[in-house]
Amino acid sequence: MPKAAKPNARVSRGRLALYHALLLGGIFGFWYAMTEPGLITPFYFDDPTRAKFFFGQPLEVFKRIYTWFVGGSIYLHLGVTLIETLLAFAIGTFLGLVCGLWLALAPTASTLADPYIKAMNAMPRVILAPIFAVWFGLGITSKVVFGITLVFFIVFFNVYQGVKEVSPVVLANARMLGASGKQLLRYVYLPSATSWVFSSLHTSIGLAFVGAVVGEYLGSARGVGYLIHQAEGVFDIDTVFAGILVLTIFALVLDFVVTRVENRLLVWRPRTAETETL
Amino acid sequence: MTNVAHASSSTPALLLERITCTFASREEQGERYTAVADATVSVGPGEFVSVVGPTGCGKSTLLNVAAGLLFPSSGDVRISGQPLIGINRRAGYMFQAESLMPWRSALDNVLAGLEFFGVERGESERRARDWLARVGLSGFETRFPHELSGGMRKRVALAQMLILDPEIMLMDEPFSALDVQTRQMMENELLELWSANRKSVLFITHDLEEAIALSDRVIVLSAGPATRPIAEFAIDLPRPRDVNEIRLTPRFVELHSKIWHAMKDEVLKGYAQSRKA
Numbered sequence: 097m098p099k100a101a102k103p104n105a106r107v108s109r110g111r112l113a114l115y116h117a118l119l120l121g122g123i124f125g126f127w128y129a130m131t132e133p134g135l136i137t138p139f140y141f142d143d144p145t146r147a148k149f150f151f152g153q154p155l156e157v158f159k160r161i162y163t164w165f166v167g168g169s170i171y172l173h174l175g176v177t178l179i180e181t182l183l184a185f186a187i188g189t190f191l192g193l194v195c196g197l198w199l200a201l202a203p204t205a206s207t208l209a210d211p212y213i214k215a216m217n218a219m220p221r222v223i224l225a226p227i228f229a230v231w232f233g234l235g236i237t238s239k240v241v242f243g244i245t246l247v248f249f250i251v252f253f254n255v256y257q258g259v260k261e262v263s264p265v266v267l268a269n270a271r272m273l274g275a276s277g278k279q280l281l282r283y284v285y286l287p288s289a290t291s292w293v294f295s296s297l298h299t300s301i302g303l304a305f306v307g308a309v310v311g312e313y314l315g316s317a318r319g320v321g322y323l324i325h326q327a328e329g330v331f332d333i334d335t336v337f338a339g340i341l342v343l344t345i346f347a348l349v350l351d352f353v354v355t356r357v358e359n360r361l362l363v364w365r366p367r368t369a370e371t372e373t374l
Numbered sequence: 375m376t377n378v379a380h381a382s383s384s385t386p387a388l389l390l391e392r393i394t395c396t397f398a399s400r401e402e403q404g405e406r407y408t409a410v411a412d413a414t415v416s417v418g419p420g421e422f423v424s425v426v427g428p429t430g431c432g433k434s435t436l437l438n439v440a441a442g443l444l445f446p447s448s449g450d451v452r453i454s455g456q457p458l459i460g461i462n463r464r465a466g467y468m469f470q471a472e473s474l475m476p477w478r479s480a481l482d483n484v485l486a487g488l489e490f491f492g493v494e495r496g497e498s499e500r501r502a503r504d505w506l507a508r509v510g511l512s513g514f515e516t517r518f519p520h521e522l523s524g525g526m527r528k529r530v531a532l533a534q535m536l537i538l539d540p541e542i543m544l545m546d547e548p549f550s551a552l553d554v555q556t557r558q559m560m561e562n563e564l565l566e567l568w569s570a571n572r573k574s575v576l577f578i579t580h581d582l583e584e585a586i587a588l589s590d591r592v593i594v595l596s597a598g599p600a601t602r603p604i605a606e607f608a609i610d611l612p613r614p615r616d617v618n619e620i621r622l623t624p625r626f627v628e629l630h631s632k633i634w635h636a637m638k639d640e641v642l643k644g645y646a647q648s649r650k651a
Contacts, residue, residue: 268443269473269531271461273487273538283486287477364477364518 124154152333160338174346176318180236180308181350184243185301189293192248192300196255197281197289217249222310229315239316243307250300251293258292259285294362297354305347320346385455386416387574388440388465388542393449395435409435411600413449415593417542420572424585425603426637427595428644433578434470436601437546440576441467453542466540468531468548474519480506480530481515487538505533509563525556529563536567543568543575550579561588561617569614582637586629587617594637597644605636 129135131153133144141147164170199206199213225242232238262285270284312321320339327335393413399405409432417423427433438444439451442462451458453465474483481502488498506515509529519527528548535543549557565588568575579585585592586609593606609629611620620626 263472265469265471265473266475268441269467269469269534270475270486270490271443272441272465272467273534274463274490275486276490279490283490284475287475291477364479364520 127151127154149331150333152337156334157338157341160334161342164338164342170320170323170342173318173320173323174342176236177305177308177312177320177343177346180239180243180311180319181301181305183236183240184307185247185304187240188244188247188304189251189300191244192251193255193289193293195248196252197259197285200256200259201281201285213249213252217253221245225311225314228311234316239308239311239319242311243304246303246307247300250296250303254292254296255289258289262288291362291365294358297358298351301350301354302347305343305350309343384419386452387419387421387454388415388417388576389450389452389455390415390436390440391450391452393436393439393446393451395432395439395444396447408600409598410439410446411602413595413602415576415603417574417576419454419574422568422575422577422588422590423593424577424579424589424591425593425595426579426582426585426633427601428597428637428641429580429648431595431598431640431644432601433580433595434546436595437467437544437576437578440542441465441544443467462542462544464540465542465544466535466538468528468535468543468545470547470550472519472527473531474527474534476519479516479518480511480522480526483519483530484533484537486534491538501537502533505537506530508567509533525552525560528552528560532560532564532567541573543573543577545575545577547579549584550581557584558617564588565613565615565617582630582633583621584617586611586626586633587615587620592633594633594640597640597647604640605633607633607636 131147131151133148138144138147141150161170199209221242224245225238228238228241232241266288267280267284270280275283308319309321309324312319313325316322320343324336324339324343327333327339391414393410393415394408395410396406396408399407413436415423415425415436425433425436435444439446439449440462442451442458442460442465451462453462475486478486481499484505485493485498485502488501489495493501503512503515506512509532511526511529511533514522514526519530522530528551531548549560552560561584577585577588582592589609591606591608593603595601596604607629611623611625611629
């Protein structure tokens with residue numbers, strides 16, 4: 097079984113991790129040095145505590161995150177954000193897949209819907225978030241719906257493209273082997289479209305997440321976006337940064353899971369590098 | 375020229391009668407292109423017929439008509455005397471280009487046809503394994519097409535077609551993408567499989583040597599547009615044949631020069647047209 101693409105020189109892997117850690121430490125060190133009052137002479141702000149007020153302090157931020165996780169108050173918010181993200185992602189992907197398949201296989205419907213789909217995709221959809229809050233309330237529904245509008249188009253266009261680009265030879269071959277219309281859909285169009293869905297998976301889960309957080313930020317009573325919004329209201333920059341940091345790590349974990357799932361499901365896809373360096 | 379009237383007593387397994395295929399030009403409105411004009415080709419039961427012709431002369435068009443993938447502008451397709459409606463269910467088709475489903479393993483590709491016909495999984499798997507073994511691919515069941523070489527993919531495609539036991543095999547330059555050695559091996563394997571269970575074969579190629587080495591009859595097409603058969607030759611070489619050895623026999627050389635003589639003008643015409651275009 098071919099392994100996932102590796103950095104070609106195995107020896108440098110540990111060193112690479114070291115460099116990553118050093119870079120990260122450097123960034124936080126720089127942040128600390130610039131914001132700790134009295135550590136270096138202020139060169140921009142008159143007041144030595146002013147930098148801390150605007151940019152927060154890494155140690156305070158870590159302390160905040162620590163209390164969140166040890167005290168357990170963050171789990172409810174994270175859970176809400178996670179549920180919103182996953183629901184928006186799942187429903188958006190499903191709708192995009194169904195509509196993409198349908199429109200790609202029905203030329204008349206496709207010609208009819210084309211300008212509207214282009215218009216809806218061109219529309220800056222962030223504007224819709226407050227409207228959804230009015231329509232669906234401040235609970236998770238409005239965030240999920242908003243996330244769906246973001247995810248749907250990514251998946252839709254990919255599936256549409258995927259179906260249009262199914263190799264005509266593979267299709268003709270399946271027909272010669274006796275596939276009925278329904279079987280063509282299930283055994284040829286769907287697998288081909290799925291590979292396109294997966295290529296958009298990273299983007300779409302990212303957008304589902306953006307949808308959830310932006311929705312929470314604009315009006316909610318729960319979720320990490322809500323926490324950040326609350327903290328901003330009282331100029332608690334440390335909490336804002338703590339929230340951002342938690343969201344970033346959360347997004348990285350989601351991305352990692354997606355990569356795992358993708359590698360599992362797309363084993364049939366050719367990879368460029370299959371030789372192993374000895 | 376020995377225009378052999380094919381003396382098959384029964385009705386032909388495949389009969390293309392006065393087929394004309396005209397396509398509307400995509401670039402210019404109202405412009406038409408006639409790929410095949412008034413072409414009649416018949417393949418008897420158990421007969422191996424090759425069609426040779428210059429490049430771009432509409433050989434594949436003729437085959438697509440026989441497969442039922444393309445509906446002719448005029449003319450009839452008859453399968454054992456019955457008019458063809460829709461996809462030709464009695465025929466297997468081996469394509470020139472890659473036709474395997476890239477998301478299915480070799481085994482799953484071979485059993486695809488059985489799966490479409492609702493054969494139970496254990497049974498279809500057993501038969502697919504058997505066919506993979508017959509084309510020399512035991513142990514490659516779980517490989518995906520991109521993990522196989524070009525020759526191996528062609529074998530999978532061959533097994534995929536043969537597992538359905540078609541009465542007619544339509545082959546569109548199936549080995550043209552392979553290197554010479556692999557190609558001769560595949561040709562021998564094809565002959566072996568064919569002689570074990572004689573099917574009607576319509577084999578399209580631009581390679582005259584391949585056509586003579588494999589066939590009972592060779593049909594020469596004119597250069598396009600408006601391609602039609604201009605001559606046919608019975609190949610009376612003894613079977614079983616070895617494609618490497620038979621090329622050296624005097625009779626082969628004789629047939630080759632005879633058919634080549636009939637083809638030459640058309641090839642030159644086709645070449646001139648391709649240069650103009």
